[in-house]
Amino acid sequence: MSLRLRDFLPYGNIVIQCHDNPDADALASGYALRRYLEREGKQARFVYGGRNAVCKSNLILMIANLGIEVEHVESLDKPDLLITVDCQYGESNVTRFDADRIAVIDHHQVSGELPAMSDVRSNYGSCATVLYELLQQEDYDINADEDLATALYYGLMTDTGGFAEISHPSDRDLRDFIRPRNSDIVLFRNSNLSREELVIAGDALKHAHYIEDKACAIVEARPCDPNILGIISDMLLEVDTVDACLVYSMMPFGVKISVRSCIKEIKASELAAFLTAGYGGGGGHLIKAGGLLKKDLLEAAGIGYDSDSVRTFLFDRMREYYENTEILYAGERIEDVSELKHYTKKEVRVGYVECDRLAPVGTRIMIRTLEGDVEVEVREDLVILIGIEGEIYPTNRQKFRAGYRELPGEEYVCPVEYAPRVTDVVTGSRVSLLPFAKPCMAAGGAGIYARELDHRVKVFTVWDPDKYYLGVPGDYLAVRVDDPSDIYVIARKIFQKTYGEG
Numbered sequence: 362m363s364l365r366l367r368d369f370l371p372y373g374n375i376v377i378q379c380h381d382n383p384d385a386d387a388l389a390s391g392y393a394l395r396r397y398l399e400r401e402g403k404q405a406r407f408v409y410g411g412r413n414a415v416c417k418s419n420l421i422l423m424i425a426n427l428g429i430e431v432e433h434v435e436s437l438d439k440p441d442l443l444i445t446v447d448c449q450y451g452e453s454n455v456t457r458f459d460a461d462r463i464a465v466i467d468h469h470q471v472s473g474e475l476p477a478m479s480d481v482r483s484n485y486g487s488c489a490t491v492l493y494e495l496l497q498q499e500d501y502d503i504n505a506d507e508d509l510a511t512a513l514y515y516g517l518m519t520d521t522g523g524f525a526e527i528s529h530p531s532d533r534d535l536r537d538f539i540r541p542r543n544s545d546i547v548l549f550r551n552s553n554l555s556r557e558e559l560v561i562a563g564d565a566l567k568h569a570h571y572i573e574d575k576a577c578a579i580v581e582a583r584p585c586d587p588n589i590l591g592i593i594s595d596m597l598l599e600v601d602t603v604d605a606c607l608v609y610s611m612m613p614f615g616v617k618i619s620v621r622s623c624i625k626e627i628k629a630s631e632l633a634a635f636l637t638a639g640y641g642g643g644g645g646h647l648i649k650a651g652g653l654l655k656k657d658l659l660e661a662a663g664i665g666y667d668s669d670s671v672r673t674f675l676f677d678r679m680r681e682y683y684e685n686t687e688i689l690y691a692g693e694r695i696e697d698v699s700e701l702k703h704y705t706k707k708e709v710r711v712g713y714v715e716c717d718r719l720a721p722v723g724t725r726i727m728i729r730t731l732e733g734d735v736e737v738e739v740r741e742d743l744v745i746l747i748g749i750e751g752e753i754y755p756t757n758r759q760k761f762r763a764g765y766r767e768l769p770g771e772e773y774v775c776p777v778e779y780a781p782r783v784t785d786v787v788t789g790s791r792v793s794l795l796p797f798a799k800p801c802m803a804a805g806g807a808g809i810y811a812r813e814l815d816h817r818v819k820v821f822t823v824w825d826p827d828k829y830y831l832g833v834p835g836d837y838l839a840v841r842v843d844d845p846s847d848i849y850v851i852a853r854k855i856f857q858k859t860y861g862e863g
């Protein structure tokens with residue numbers, strides 16, 4: 362399913378289409394693709410269908426200030442190639458036009474059969490991020506093109522509630538390394554809300570429901586731009602008796618949700634993922650997150666799609682979240698290890714980097730991985746391990762020698778799609794970690810006591826008392842043999858690959 366933008370070049374008559382009622386991400390994505398084709402000497406039209414022409418003032422400003430040539434059309438002369446961006450051909454919000462070949466670039470959940478030429482990255486926060494990656498693959502200097510940089514930045518920003526809901530490292534790369542024209546971003550941002558939308562926010566807040574014993578609020582808003590949901594939930598969270606809240610709106614295609622939390626026992630990103638699990642998707646940050654429950658999936662599951670059924674479903678789901686989760690604070694309790702089994706580490710191939718080769722001692726570096734960002738200071742004996750899921754563990758040379766065996770002469774191959782990248786925190790310069798990585802074999806150590814989980818558990822570990830690790834049924838709760846206060850969660854997949862009984 363891997364696609365390159367150069368694959369489009371052999372086609373004569375090319376049309377780019379985004380979904381009906383385009384938003385900033387759709388406009389940015391189509392615009393980016395058109396810019397690339399232009400650079401390669403190809404003229405392409407950029408169109409959208411549907412009943413309505415763009416009328417939101419931030420989008421009208423975006424189109425005018427960045428010079429986005431986009432046409433609202435009713436019909437189309439059959440092109441050789443039709444590329445849909447920020448949507449998939451055949452979806453209900455994409456007006457159907459005939460074409461000899463179809464291609465799809467998108468970041469939503471896959472909704473039907475995809476054509477051979479497609480790139481759908483459902484874990485990305487915006488389609489602009491997909492284009493950002495694809496353009497870099499073709500050596501396109503995005504920051505030399507300020508209009509394009511501004512469009513991509515604004516596309517990601519609006520699709521992720523002002524960057525609050527990003528979770529993929531490529532989204533963070535776009536946010537951190539793209540240089541937009543700030544005056545335009547400020548202008549677009551402050552033309553976002555119409556007076557009608559202000560009324561929607563006010564009406565929604567008037568009818569807030571509270572789960573009193575949980576300090577939780579749930580609010581339904583009339584169908585509106587997802588950004589309004591974020592504004593409402595931000596306000597709700599400021600209320601003294603509200604620690605966590607859910608704001609939702611029933612759109613024609615599904616239920617958009619916005620989630621907030623201000624207590625460490627609830628990560629907004631994890632609550633959003635829980636509420637949407639099986640019906641769409643959700644994610645974001647510790648405090649802010651969002652997501653979507655798809656209408657067709659709710660209907661197929663027999664839940665229905667009228668406002669009573671959706672409200673009941675969301676209330677039940679929220680109660681379930683509170684009632685079926687155990688919270689453990691490592692250090693505050695000692696696990697009864699007689700109930701647990703003993704496991705030792707299997708021989709597993711991982712990667713390692715000796716950091717003094719990467720940057721001078723004393724440099725603060727940020728390592729970006731699929732799991733998140735890790736900041737460390739380079740010391741003489743700092744060794745960074747790259748685990749089987751691309752996760753990163755800083756350690757020192759002494760512990761490294763005790764638990765790992767070097768494999769001289771062999772090459773390290775990264776097992777995941779996003780290879781860890783390193784940024785010098787002060788200068789902002791970036792390097793890939795991979796050229797410095799070597800393979801090694803993990804084995805030995807005193808091992809762990811562990812048990813398989815049959816319910817959800819949140820563990821606050823000794824090394825990070827502010828952020829919990831979530832364990833779900835099937836994962837393992839582990840206790841270090843040489844330190845019983847060190848309790849943590851190991852994901853099922855990683856556990857099975859790295860530990861054996863005995």
Ligand SMILES: [Mn+2]
Pocket residue numbers: 386387447468486487488520
């Ligand atoms: Mn989008």
